[in-house]
Amino acid sequence: MFQKWWLNNKLKRLISNNKLNKSTHLQRHYQYLFTQLNKPVSDINFLALDIEMTGLDHKKDEMVSIGIIPIIKGQIQPGYAQYKLLKIQGSVGQSATIHGVHDRDLTTALDTSEVIEWLLQQCQDKVLVAHHALLDIQFIEHALLKLGIPVHQLFAVDTLQLEKQRIYRKKQFIKNGELRLNACRERYYLPIYSAHNALTDALACAELLLAQLNKMGGLEHIKLQDILRKY
């Protein structure tokens, strides 16, 4: 109840915040969240997201690629999956060994501002989902700040947090590595994909979300406000 009231209030204030009027997409996104808070997640549109970066520090590292895949009324839509490469200042350097994006691939890359605009447009009628959402949100907020949109309030569903709660409810502690995307997926007998391609990870995260929601009692019985978090 408190969670609902709190989210409700936050969103109301954000919608009336003039500074954010610069981005109509963002406005619409908040409107969407505000109207859907009380709806069962089976009716919600989600956008599973994964970002590959040159490192983990949003202040000095840069985004390299973003993969998104929508979930419409409980069905993942691979046909609408999208993938963008971003121009970066430096070099992907050593991080190429992780995400497989090399400097030579970045010739088709877009400016960060373009990609952020595209991303906001994509999620104007959807709820963001990510595994360990905090990291992705930090990078997005940092990019928005550079565009002159000082947002410190983004909302997302985090499959890592959902998993953490589930494990805590069952036992006391969490072992090292137990919350990694593939480790989580194994517990639901989901197939193991090779990790660290933004699009594959977005798909992996989307599938994990559906599995988790089913284990939590089914998509019809969970409301958005039960799982949405503010970052």
Added chain:
Amino acid sequence: MDNSELQPIFDFMRKLAPFDTLQEQTIKQCCSTLTIVYYSKAQKLVHVDTNQPQLYIVRTGAFEVSTQQGELIDRIGEGQFFGFSGMLSGEKVVNQVHILEDGLVYHLPASMFDQLRGSCYQFDRFFNRAFAKRLRNQSSLDRNAIDTARITNIMSKELTTIAPDATIHDAAMLMSNKRVSSLIVVDQKQLCGILTDRDLRSRVLAKGLGGNLSVASAMTQDPTTIESNSLIFEAMLKMSENNIHHLPVMSHNKPIAIITSTDLIRSQSSQPLLLIGQIQRQPNLESLIQVSQKIPDLLYNLISSDAKASEIGRILTSVTDALTRRLIALKQKQLGPEPMRFCWLSFGSQARQDQMAGSDQDNALILEKETTEQEAKYFKQLSEYVCCALNECGFPFCPGNIMAQNPVWQLTLQQWLQQFSKWIKSPDPTALLHASIFFDMRPIYGEISLFDQLQTSVLKDTKNNDIFIAALSQNALQSTPPLGFFRSFVIERDGREVKGIDLKHKGNALINDIIRIYALSVGIDEVNTSKRIERLVTQSAIDKDIAMNLLDAWEFIAHKRLTNQGRQFNQAQTVSNYILPDSLSSLARHQLKDAFKVIYEAQSTIKLKFLRQF
């Protein structure tokens, strides 16, 4: 490849028949029309919208398609399909799809499915075949009733009995009134004889005797009988071996029906019986070797007809028994009659009647008394001939040399009694090792009474013998089912080499061990594992749930082992007891895991019950 395509989905579809026959570009197009849904067991049923048909491609999980009446049509696991029947036939399909295991399912819209069928012949043919197969399954629910049906299905429902002090006249009247060819003679509800048409002919009319004779004087006393849970095939075997046409059917030592050769003929002739008939007719070893080359084919046919594993075991063992008897008879024709009474014993799998492909021979002799040099020579020649011949017929020599041709196992009854009592009194490791073989024994040929004396005495010694039973339990617990295997399987499924599971030694043998302990501890004289379980349950010597679970687990593991061997045989590979995990569907993997869990729990019960350990 385009960056916006999803590699894992493409990789899966590209390897999946019949999509693997499509052009790469078509597969990509296909992938982009898919939607992915997660189904959870808690939902129980997949909601199939008949107005919006689509192909369901199972990525993970397990499903079961059944008719509205609940009859099973198909089980579906990873990489298999459902939902195509409606799209192929154009009719609304009312089948139900149950969710057995949570999983991801790809939905392919009907428009794409139709486009693929139109553009690719192989693709179209694949689904038409699958559709035809499913229809077949739907209409042949009683396909198991071929070789393996039980006599209860064909025996007369009505039992016509007469008392032993009735007259022959009464008996003849009764038979013609009831239109039966035989009567069961019952005294105080106990079977005491059988009176048949032939008896009336040969023992009364041919001798010029009158109708006032008592039934007791014309009947066959203590006739050969058969248990009510036997197979039709076993009834046939019993009749042909004893040259009789009527068998009283017994249940709990009471006659409940009679089965006649006419009943059997009506139920059709069967292949195993033909093989046994051939074995009984062969004049020499060469021709027997040739006939026994058909045994693998018989096994393969039984497997493909989907007979129960326990029944396949019984049928194969009957063939081995017949072969052994025929070989003994052949050699005796040459050597002359035996110089003293003896009994040819079988141990291990042949005794338990669960022989499968590649079983080796375990046998021995019980002799009536000490042999002279001349007599010893007779049994040496006989046993060496039979053991070597069995080896040549496909039943390899026992690596542990537990064979009748080994003088160590040609013992007099007295020596056998001493040997067993030594094992039971001081259960050292060798004794316990022997226990799993020797304590499952069955007479094959010769003087049954020698065997009966031995078995009675052994069971008397083991019954309630806490120390021996505890040692046996301790030994049985040395080996545990491969539960942890599945955990490693999860880790190893990304393609590294995985070892197989030994379904025999880590599965069926463990259940045999458990049940043997129970059976010996209460002195049950059955040796077949399922018969032992049955007796244990009727005597309340085992928890009924554990017993039934073990029976199911035994059957499931044995069935997996057989189908695996069938596949190996079919692909001309070496037939073994190992199964590779990647050859199992996700459903089978879960079932196998459950079966192993049952064994594990039963072992814990034994620990508690016989070792008083927690």
